[in-house]
């Protein structure tokens with residue numbers, strides 16, 4: 001049987017319509033209304049975050065986080081080069097310089113052993129990324145940060161509901177930013193959240209979120225007139241989108257369970273090729289529990305990546321080549337980086353593929369996908 005398997009299809013839990021309609025009828029559609037409050041309460045209770053600020057995206061959540069951390073002109077911020085543009089934009093928008101670090105191939109996350117060498121007197125913050133939902137190695141990163149008085153904000157765009165040593169991963173750093181874009185496990189189309197785990201930063205975070213005003217003090221009955229107190233922006237998710245988000249996060253456990261089936265099927269298919277030295281697949285450390293956001297394959301040579309993609313395309317299965325490393329993209333070169341500055345990232349970036357991954361796939365399309373990938377891999381490696 002022939003099928004078409006896209007790279008991603010956003011999942012619907014079935015509760016979205018009811019919640020969105022209720023939000024519409026409430027006649028209270030701006031941010032931090034009923035559904036936003038329910039999302040925030042859900043996340044704080046389930047994951048133990050100090051505070052959560054629903055945002056229009058992970059990109060804006062990271063911009064708010066960089067403002068909150070006091071990143072400014074002359075500062076340096078260490079981040080992996082293998083990430084999305086938004087991680088670096090949050091740094092540049094504050095007038096600071098992104099300093100790119102290598103990754104390690106088992107997880108595609110920042111190589112913690114290489115952070116120390118990048119720290120200078122100007123370093124202000126580290127932004128590790130939880131690639132494919134695999135938590136970065138946050139304990140040693142926090143140790144480095146404490147030693148050098150640095151702030152840690154995790155780009156947790158892909159890792160909502162991932163765990164590190166039994167704890168929700170985003171509860172550990174000073175700040176973490178989630179994405180609820182339609183490509184993510186849990187989505188409201190476009191959306192994000194900034195987790196703030198430093199209680200002393202929470203009041204100011206409210207001011208930044210509300211366009212730099214102390215409106216929160218009026219809402220809390222502390223003042224009767226609000227005013228401009230800081231530099232902020234409109235870092236708020238509409239309550240209509242929060243209604244969709246609530247319908248999704250309430251079902252997060254079921255979604256992750258369903259997605260785990262796909263991870264298992266990919267491992268079963270691909271492990272023999274890894275053992276034969278043809279490919280590398282993800283190896284999340286034993287102390288992590290992943291949310292099954294994505295699955296990547298690193299091919300032995302880039303020509304095999306191209307052949308794999310082309311043969312899958314013939315079967316109408318969409319895989320995707322992942323990021324162009326930031327240091328060697330147009331903007332990275334403009335900042336003065338050269339491709340050879342991060343040879344490992346550059347090399348792996350040219351051999352990696354992300355496989356189709358979405359919550360509905362195990363029920364509809366997974367068997368076709370696995371069968372066709374098996375055929376493609378045997379064409380590549382057994383003929």
Ligand SMILES: Cc1ncc(COP(=O)(O)O)c(C=O)c1O
Pocket residue numbers: 056057058059060083084086087129155157158178179180181183191192
């Ligand atoms: C690692 C990473 N950071 C940031 C983003 C940006 O997320 P958003 O679209 O919610 O701004 C993404 C989105 O794909 C991402 O994968």
